[in-house]
Amino acid sequence: MRASSVDHYILQALEESSEHITSAQIYERVRAHLPAVNPSTVYRALERLAHNGKISISDLGRGAMVYQSMNAGAHDHLVCQRCGEIIHLEHDRFKEIFSALEAQYGYRMVTNHLVLWGLCPACQSESEAGG
Amino acid sequence: MRASSVDHYILQALEESSEHITSAQIYERVRAHLPAVNPSTVYRALERLAHNGKISISDLGRGAMVYQSMNAGAHDHLVCQRCGEIIHLEHDRFKEIFSALEAQYGYRMVTNHLVLWGLCPACQSESEAGG
DNA sequence: ATCGCAAATGCAATTCTTTGCATTATAATA
DNA sequence: TATTATAATGCAAAGAATTGCATTTGCGAT
Numbered sequence: 001m002r003a004s005s006v007d008h009y010i011l012q013a014l015e016e017s018s019e020h021i022t023s024a025q026i027y028e029r030v031r032a033h034l035p036a037v038n039p040s041t042v043y044r045a046l047e048r049l050a051h052n053g054k055i056s057i058s059d060l061g062r063g064a065m066v067y068q069s070m071n072a073g074a075h076d077h078l079v080c081q082r083c084g085e086i087i088h089l090e091h092d093r094f095k096e097i098f099s100a101l102e103a104q105y106g107y108r109m110v111t112n113h114l115v116l117w118g119l120c121p122a123c124q125s126e127s128e129a130g131g
Numbered sequence: 132m133r134a135s136s137v138d139h140y141i142l143q144a145l146e147e148s149s150e151h152i153t154s155a156q157i158y159e160r161v162r163a164h165l166p167a168v169n170p171s172t173v174y175r176a177l178e179r180l181a182h183n184g185k186i187s188i189s190d191l192g193r194g195a196m197v198y199q200s201m202n203a204g205a206h207d208h209l210v211c212q213r214c215g216e217i218i219h220l221e222h223d224r225f226k227e228i229f230s231a232l233e234a235q236y237g238y239r240m241v242t243n244h245l246v247l248w249g250l251c252p253a254c255q256s257e258s259e260a261g262g
Numbered sequence: 263a264t265c266g267c268a269a270a271t272g273c274a275a276t277t278c279t280t281t282g283c284a285t286t287a288t289a290a291t292a
Numbered sequence: 293t294a295t296t297a298t299a300a301t302g303c304a305a306a307g308a309a310t311t312g313c314a315t316t317t318g319c320g321a322t
Contacts, residue, residue: 002269002318023308038272043309045270051212059190063280064308078232081182081241093228098247101209101220107249110212114247116229118238135300154278169302174279176300194310195278263322270317277310286301292294 006045007054009033011069014055020066020113056113060086068113076114082123089116137176138185140164142200145186151197151244187244191217199244207245213254220247 013021013029027042046067049055057065061079074091091114098109144152144160158173177198180186188196191210205222222245229240 004270006270036272039308040273040310041271047310048270078236078238080238087236087238089232093231097224097228100224101247101249105209105218106252106255107209107211107218108255109247109249111248114245116232116240116245117242118232118240121237124237124239137300167302170278171280171303172301178280179300265320265322267320268318270315272315273313275311275313278308280307281305283304284302286299288299289297291296 004045005034006030006037006041007049010042010045010049011054014067014069015071020058020060020068022062022064022066024064026067053110056111058113058115060084060115061117074113076116078116078118080120080123081117082119085120089114135176135179136165137161137168137172138180141173141176141180142185145198145200146202149203151189151191151199153193153195153197155195157198184241187242189244189246191215191246192248205244207247209247209249211251211254212248213250216251220245 009030010026013026017025023043023046026046027037027039030037030042046055046057050057053070055067055069057067058077060066060077061081061084076089076091076094078087078089079085094114098111101107102109140161141157144157148156154174154177157177158168158170161168161173177186177188181188184201186198186200188198189208191197191208192212192215207220207222207225209218209220210216225245229242232238233240
């Protein structure tokens with residue numbers, strides 16, 4: 001496996017940002033160091049890093065995938081399908097199930113930024129009113 | 132809320148297929164009934180149906196979203212990040228956690244086709260061998 | 263230093279999905 | 293029937309992400 005400076009700057013961008021960031025944001029930050037870098041290079045690097053367990057990719061319903069370092073503490077998300085509100089959940093909540101799955105299927109669980117969808121209290125009310 | 136024949140044919144296509152199907156497959160089946168229908172109409176209908184809790188949308192890593200009827204029994208997926216193998220999980224496994232989340236946050240959980248990522252036994256070996 | 267291989271990259275094209283805007287269809291009301 | 297409001301649609305363009313292919317780069321072996 002060869003090191004890549006793109007990988008380095010991507011990881012740096014992810015470590016520096018406390019929140020999940022989009023590929024566009026990552027691309028901008030990489031470009032600050034490598035002005036001529038191509039978007040596809042960044043996408044490929046992101047895919048490679050995810051493949052190797054360095055980062056994780058989630059769809060939080062923002063229209064673009066968001067990325068985070070695996071070094072950041074594992075946490076999960078409860079997202080309102082309507083208004084997009086995001087609640088962060090302790091990953092410990094799922095540890096038991098994940099362990100059971102690993103034991104049962106021999107899988108090594110990779111997910112540590114699970115996304116659960118629901119309707120927040122406010123949007124439930126609107127939902128009942130509107131149909 | 133107005134009825135739409137597109138909605139009808141989409142639901143029909145989903146009920147007829149035991150497995151998750153892609154938007155392309157759905158589009159083809161709707162077009163069998165409405166030859167001139169536009170892709171964006173189908174995408175919008177899919178979004179609408181998901182919004183109204185009739186169907187669910189999942190990314191199973193196939194390069195395109197897959198769709199399923201909410202009438203199909205709730206089940207979740209354990210997907211190998213490398214080879215794409217899909218294991219179906221009983222949704223009951225998560226019922227307890229979901230109930231706890233609903234109680235704690237007042238959310239109504241919508242997810243019933245959760246996707247968990249991992250590495251299957253075979254791909255773990257390859258992973259250790261290859262780096 | 264040179265050679266050769268595999269990984270990484272650039273570029274353009276393609277695929278998948280969403281969005282803006284004008285138009286059409288539907289249902290309720292007058 | 294005519295009117296109005298809202299939902300659904302078509303079309304084209306934009307956005308997000310992936311892919312094919314040729315080129316370049318980095319590393320090890322010679």
